[in-house]
Amino acid sequence: MERKYTILAILLIVLALGLVILPRTNEQKETNPKVLLSAIAEKSRYLTVDQVTHRIIENDPTLLLIDLRTADQYKTFALPGSLNITTDSLLSQANLELFSQPGKDKVLYANADLTSEKAWLLCTRFSLNRIYIMKGGMNEWYNTIVKEKSVTGTPSSADLDLLSFRKAARQFFIGSGETVNASVNPTINEKIQVIRKEPKAASGGGC
Amino acid sequence: MIGSIISSGIISPAWDNLFAVILGIGFGFALESSGFSSSRKIIGTFFGYDFVVVKVFFTAAIFASIGLLYFSYLGLVDFSTLYIQPTFLASAIVGGIIMGVGFAMGGFCPGTSLCAAAVGRIDGLVFFGGMFIGVFMFSEAFPLFENMFYSGSQGAKMISTVLGISPEMFTFLLVLAAVGMFMGASWLEKKVKKVNY
Numbered sequence: 001m002e003r004k005y006t007i008l009a010i011l012l013i014v015l016a017l018g019l020v021i022l023p024r025t026n027e028q029k030e031t032n033p034k035v036l037l038s039a040i041a042e043k044s045r046y047l048t049v050d051q052v053t054h055r056i057i058e059n060d061p062t063l064l065l066i067d068l069r070t071a072d073q074y075k076t077f078a079l080p081g082s083l084n085i086t087t088d089s090l091l092s093q094a095n096l097e098l099f100s101q102p103g104k105d106k107v108l109y110a111n112a113d114l115t116s117e118k119a120w121l122l123c124t125r126f127s128l129n130r131i132y133i134m135k136g137g138m139n140e141w142y143n144t145i146v147k148e149k150s151v152t153g154t155p156s157s158a159d160l161d162l163l164s165f166r167k168a169a170r171q172f173f174i175g176s177g178e179t180v181n182a183s184v185n186p187t188i189n190e191k192i193q194v195i196r197k198e199p200k201a202a203s204g205g206g207c
Numbered sequence: 208m209i210g211s212i213i214s215s216g217i218i219s220p221a222w223d224n225l226f227a228v229i230l231g232i233g234f235g236f237a238l239e240s241s242g243f244s245s246s247r248k249i250i251g252t253f254f255g256y257d258f259v260v261v262k263v264f265f266t267a268a269i270f271a272s273i274g275l276l277y278f279s280y281l282g283l284v285d286f287s288t289l290y291i292q293p294t295f296l297a298s299a300i301v302g303g304i305i306m307g308v309g310f311a312m313g314g315f316c317p318g319t320s321l322c323a324a325a326v327g328r329i330d331g332l333v334f335f336g337g338m339f340i341g342v343f344m345f346s347e348a349f350p351l352f353e354n355m356f357y358s359g360s361q362g363a364k365m366i367s368t369v370l371g372i373s374p375e376m377f378t379f380l381l382v383l384a385a386v387g388m389f390m391g392a393s394w395l396e397k398k399v400k401k402v403n404y
Binding site: 005009012013015016017019020022059061062101102103104129 | 269270273276277280285289290291293357360361362363365373375376378379381382383385386389
């Protein structure tokens with residue numbers, strides 16, 4: 001190799017070695033109160049039950065559902081692929097690593113919104129990103145997806161598309177038009193695949 | 208990268224299209240000034256007489272990795288806001304083989320073909336046209352490939368996580384591998400008969 005390239009190669013090695021030997025800092029910071037207040041006022045944390053359902057059916061690999069209800073409620077009825085984490089164990093080391101997973105949208109849900117809001121606030125204060133709430137929780141999901149709603153008046157084509165999607169989703173989750181005592185099998189005791197620490201992305205795109 | 212700077216509040220999101228254009232022009236300029244608008248130069252990688260493609264892209268990858276890790280260390284980039292392409296194993300393997308064959312046959316990849324077309328090279332224009340025909344055919348026949356396309360989903364997976372090492376250590380090993388490859392490529396270039404183009 002030419003001399004100038006040799007110098008550049010040594011420089012790159014030294015820079016990379018610097019990364020390895022630099023002391024680790026405590027990366028878990030508390031969110032600035034102003035930023036937190038701004039995030040609370042922002043409504044982009046909410047996902048509708050239709051959006052979540054669509055991503056479940058599409059088997060979206062970036063979706064991570066967190067069921068915040070009790071273990072008994074979770075065993076009785078839960079969304080497929082969801083993990084059961086109660087709010088009292090939300091900020092344990094294992095769960096923090098789970099919430100820090102790169103490339104995942106963590107969607108919280110409970111029976112209604114109150115528990116999810118509390119959990120979202122805790123996560124956001126811990127500077128965890130990509131945390132969302134399924135608006136209305138399982139009650140809204142059941143009323144929207146599982147229970148068939150009648151249409152009043154003349155629906156628009158968008159309404160018809162939505163109704164058609166919900167009907168297909170209903171068949172996906174419960175297999176038929178039955179809405180009474182319908183159950184969805186949750187993934188119980190599934191081993192949590194924790195991807196540790198924050199993502200370190202290589203360059204994206206390509207040539 | 209832009210997203211991370213914007214979400215940190217350093218730059219307004221209104222600038223993102225402008226940044227995309229500036230970065231695109233910069234990328235095209237880097238490709239052209241490295242000689243990537245010549246299919247003979249690119250095809251040299253497969254025949255062993257010119258490894259500039261591998262050198263340029265490998266340098267870009269390790270330079271970006273080191274930069275991102277230092278930015279993260281200094282608190283300038285929040286990695287959790289970066290989008291990481293989910294891994295679909297089967298489609299990545301099949302797509303990689305198709306791209307490699309196309310690369311070897313045509314002497315371009317999508318970006319370099321645009322670069323060659325921009326400077327008026329006929330082979331670049333033909334490759335560019337063929338690429339769009341391929342995209343159209345793939346789109347029309349997508350239902351046939353859909354199952355394969357989405358199979359082997361592994362989520363947003365990082366090699367350092369799979370290996371159980373820190374991203375810093377992985378980058379260091381990657382830099383060592385890159386330097387070793389640069390030396391090996393330079394040695395090989397001297398052994399292979401020179402091609403003038």
